[in-house]
Amino acid sequence: MKRVRDDLTPAEIVEQLDKYIIGQKEAKKAVAIALRNRYRRRKLPPELAQEIAPKNIIMIGPTGVGKTEIARRLSRLTASPFVKVEATKFTERGYVGRDVSSMVRELLDLAIDMIKQEKMEEVKKKAMERVEEEILDRLVPMPREGRQQVNYEEWEERRRSWERTREKFREKLRKGELDDRIIELELEEKTYPPSMEVFSSAGIEEIGITIQELIPGFQGFKKKRRKMKIGEAKQVLLEEEQKKMVDMDEVISEAIKRVEQTGIIFIDEIDKIAGREGGAGPDVSREGVQRDLLPIVEGTNVATKYGLVNTEHILFIAAGAFHVAKPSDLIPELQGRFPIRVELHPLTKEDFKRILVEPKNSLIKQYKALLATEEVEIEFTEDAIDEIATIAEQVNNEMENIGARRLHTIMEKVMEELSFHAPDLRGQKIVINRDYVREKIQDILKKEDLKKYIL
Numbered sequence: 320m321k322r323v324r325d326d327l328t329p330a331e332i333v334e335q336l337d338k339y340i341i342g343q344k345e346a347k348k349a350v351a352i353a354l355r356n357r358y359r360r361r362k363l364p365p366e367l368a369q370e371i372a373p374k375n376i377i378m379i380g381p382t383g384v385g386k387t388e389i390a391r392r393l394s395r396l397t398a399s400p401f402v403k404v405e406a407t408k409f410t411e412r413g414y415v416g417r418d419v420s421s422m423v424r425e426l427l428d429l430a431i432d433m434i435k436q437e438k439m440e441e442v443k444k445k446a447m448e449r450v451e452e453e454i455l456d457r458l459v460p461m462p463r464e465g466r467q468q469v470n471y472e473e474w475e476e477r478r479r480s481w482e483r484t485r486e487k488f489r490e491k492l493r494k495g496e497l498d499d500r501i502i503e504l505e506l507e508e509k510t511y512p513p514s515m516e517v518f519s520s521a522g523i524e525e526i527g528i529t530i531q532e533l534i535p536g537f538q539g540f541k542k543k544r545r546k547m548k549i550g551e552a553k554q555v556l557l558e559e560e561q562k563k564m565v566d567m568d569e570v571i572s573e574a575i576k577r578v579e580q581t582g583i584i585f586i587d588e589i590d591k592i593a594g595r596e597g598g599a600g601p602d603v604s605r606e607g608v609q610r611d612l613l614p615i616v617e618g619t620n621v622a623t624k625y626g627l628v629n630t631e632h633i634l635f636i637a638a639g640a641f642h643v644a645k646p647s648d649l650i651p652e653l654q655g656r657f658p659i660r661v662e663l664h665p666l667t668k669e670d671f672k673r674i675l676v677e678p679k680n681s682l683i684k685q686y687k688a689l690l691a692t693e694e695v696e697i698e699f700t701e702d703a704i705d706e707i708a709t710i711a712e713q714v715n716n717e718m719e720n721i722g723a724r725r726l727h728t729i730m731e732k733v734m735e736e737l738s739f740h741a742p743d744l745r746g747q748k749i750v751i752n753r754d755y756v757r758e759k760i761q762d763i764l765k766k767e768d769l770k771k772y773i774l
Contacts, residue, residue, distance in 0.1 A: 325358060325397045325398075325581075326358055327354070327355070327358075327396060327397070328355065329348070329351035329352055329354075329355050330351075332347075332350070332351035332354055332355070332393070332396060333347045333348060333351050335392070335396055336350075336351075336389060336392055336393070338678060338679050339388065339392050339678045339679060339680060340385045340388050340389055340392065340678070341385075341666075341670050341673045341674045341677060341678065342385070342664070342666070342670050342673075343384065343385050343389065343663050343664070345661045345662065345663075346378055346380075346385070346386070346389055346661045346663050347389060349376055349659050349661045350376060350389055350390070350393050350636070352374070353373065353374045353375075353376060353634060353659065354393060354396075354397065354634075356371075356373070356374055357373065357580075357581065357632075357634065360632075361580065372618075372631070372632075373632055373633065373634045373635070374634075374658060374659050375616065375634065375635040375636065375637070375656055375657045375658065375659065376635075376636045376637070376657065376659040376660070376661065377589070377636075377637045377638070377639075377646055377657045377659070377660045377661075378636065378637070378638040378639075378661055378663055379638075379639065379640075379641050379646065379660060379661070379662045379663065380638075380640065380662060380663030380664065380665075381640050381642075381663075381665055381720050381721075381722060382640060382720075382721050382722055382724070383666070383720075383721045383722020383723045383724040383725070384663045384664070384665065384666055384722045384723070385663060385722075385723070386587075386638040386663060387403060387585060387587065387638070390403070390583060390585040390636045390638075391403070391585070393583065394583045397581060398433070399577075399581040399582060399583050400426050400427075400429050400430035400433060400574075400577055400578050400581065400582045400583070401426075401429070401582075401583045401584075401585065402422060402425050402426045402429055402583075402584055402585070403585040403587060404422045404425070404584065404585070404586055404587070405586075405587050405588050406586050406587065406588050406589045406591060406592045406608065406612075406637075407588050407591045407592065409592075409608050409611070409612075410604055410607075410608065418611075419608065419611045419612050419615055420615060420621045420622075422584055422586075422615075423578075423584075423615065423621040423623070423628055423630055423633075424621065424623045424624075424628075426578055426582050426584060426633075427574060427575065427578050427623050427625060427628055430574035430575075430577050430578045430582065431570060431571060431574040431625070433574070433577075434570050434573050434574050434577065435565060435567075435570050438565045438566075438569075438570060439558075439561040439562070439564075439565055442561055442564040442565065443557070443561060445564070446557055446560040446561045446564055447557055449560050450553060450556040450557050450560055451489065451492060451493075453556060454492060454502065454549060454552065454553070454556070455485055455488055455489060455492065457502050457503070458488050458492075458497070458500075458502070459481065459484050459485045459488050461481065462477045462478070462481055492549070495550070497549050498548060498549050498550030498553075499548055499549070499550065500548065500549050501546055501547065501548060501549075502546070502547070502549055502552055503544055503545070503546050504544070504545050504546075504547065504552055504555070504556070505542050505543070505544050506542070506543055506544075506545055506555065506559070507542060507543075507559070571625045571626070574625075575625065575626060575628055578628055578633065579628060579629050579630075579631075579632055579633065580632055581634075582633040582634070583633070583634045583635075583636065584633055584634070584635050584636070585636050585637075585638065586612075586635060586636070586637040586638070587637075587638050587639070588638075588639055589637040589638065589639045589649070590639030590640060590641045590642075590643070590644045591639070591644075592605045592608045592609055593605070593609075593639075593641075593644035593645070593646070593648035593649050606650060609649060609650045609653050610650065612653060613650070613652050613653050613656070615630050616630070616635050616653065616656045616657075617631075617656060618630055618631030618632075619631075635656075635657070637657055646660060665715075665720060665722070666712075666715075666722050666723060667712065668708045668709055668711075668712040669708075670723075671707070671708035671711045671712060671723070671726060672704055672705060672708040674723050674726060675699075675704050675707060675708065675726065676704060682726055682727065682730050683699055683704070683730075686730065686734055689738075690737065690738070690741050693741040693742055693744070693745060694745045694746055695737070695741050695744045695745065695746075695747055695748075695749060696747070696748040696749070697737070697748075697749050697751065698748065698749070698750045698751065699751050700750065700751065700752040700753070702752055702753035703751045703752045703753050703755065703756050705753070706753045706756040706757060707726070707729055707730065707733065707756055710729055710756075710760055711725045711726050711729055714729075729760065732759055732760060733751065733755075733756055733759050733760065735759070736759070737749060
């Protein structure tokens with residue numbers, strides 16, 4: 320497993336972000352400094368480190384310019400727990416809806432899953448050895464006769480023969496030659512009292528866990544025999560063995576620590592809860608949501624089913640278009656907790672051209688790879704890329720500006736026919752030029768009534 324570095328310099332962080340996000344240098348620089356400051360804080364004496372608050376950020380800019388992607392990529396660089404929430408989904412305490420503290424619980428759940436996977440990966444080799452032995456025990460069991468029932472020489476010969484056979488099967492097992500053979504396993508599965516089965520179904524697992532905590536013995540396990548191919552059994556047994564080898568108390572303790580020290584919460588659409596106008600109706604709890612957010616951002620202990628989580632050093636990155644409201648419309652206390660503000664600029668035609676080809680996961684690379692699975696080679700000419708970028712800029716200017724997301728809808732329309740007929744074009748090379756793009760797009764652009772729905 321590739322080790323994730325947590326000591327990247329600001330320049331290295333920006334360099335990594337540049338691989339996926341075009342432009343927006345100011346925003347990248349701001350998040351790079353914020354991330355590096357967390358690393359610096361961890362190097363300080365505990366009494367001083369405790370006093371240094373994270374430099375929370377507000378990103379201001381239209382949709383589709385990279386706000387969420389910058390935050391998401393930032394978290395992946397250091398394996399930081401990351402969760403994205405929408406401010407509009409929360410309601411003031413006392414109203415029906417999501418409580419703001421739920422985002423911390425969600426972040427912890429994600430961190431637990433993340434660390435559990437890391438721990439399972441660490442023990443994978445040892446777990447696989449145990450799985451191998453378990454499968455071999457079923458395929459080549461020990462001779463039934465005990466040593467006391469036969470003389471020493473006969474027993475030794477049987478034992479050596481069994482070991483030779485077992486090693487032959489081990490070699491076949493590792494090569495995958497036995498993957499289609501059927502074996503019977505005894506696996507554990509969760510059980511609930513019949514009257515409570517509703518809680519273990521319909522996706523209400525959370526309720527089941529809570530009830531188990533309240534009623535000891537509510538949830539149990541029973542053994543169930545299943546027949547399956549060895550290829551499938553290896554994966555099932557491996558996961559079961561890995562879970563047995565992972566100490567969940569250690570996982571939870573480490574997850575809480577990682578959330579508190581390196582967690583990132585991205586609050587989108589924060590501009591939608593800005594403003595302090597009075598009155599009734601859907602806007603009545605705007606300021607209330609801000610006031611509920613304030614202690615979380617300032618630093619407080621949030622109760623979770625795994626224990627208390629302190630939010631004092633979680634990095635909060637807020638974002639919004641702020642077309643109508645302004646950052647200054649947020650309550651002063653909340654403004655003070657987001658000292659860094661960066662503006663992300665609308666994307667230009669040149670930005671679109673770079674987005675199409677430069678990032679490691681660019682759209683053109685994605686479509687080429689997809690059609691390559693059908694043995695169809697796709698080539699985009701420079702004028703085709705220029706035309707797609709021109710159309711994206713034009714439609715964004717004439718309609719609602721949705722940034723780089725516009726490229727997805729345009730590219731999908733350009734590639735629609737090719738994607739449909741690709742199985743019949745096996746072995747061919749298709750060149751997409753400006754004329755091809757115009758043929759697929761221009762008719763739609765002329766139909767104003769259709770444009771709003773298709774692009």
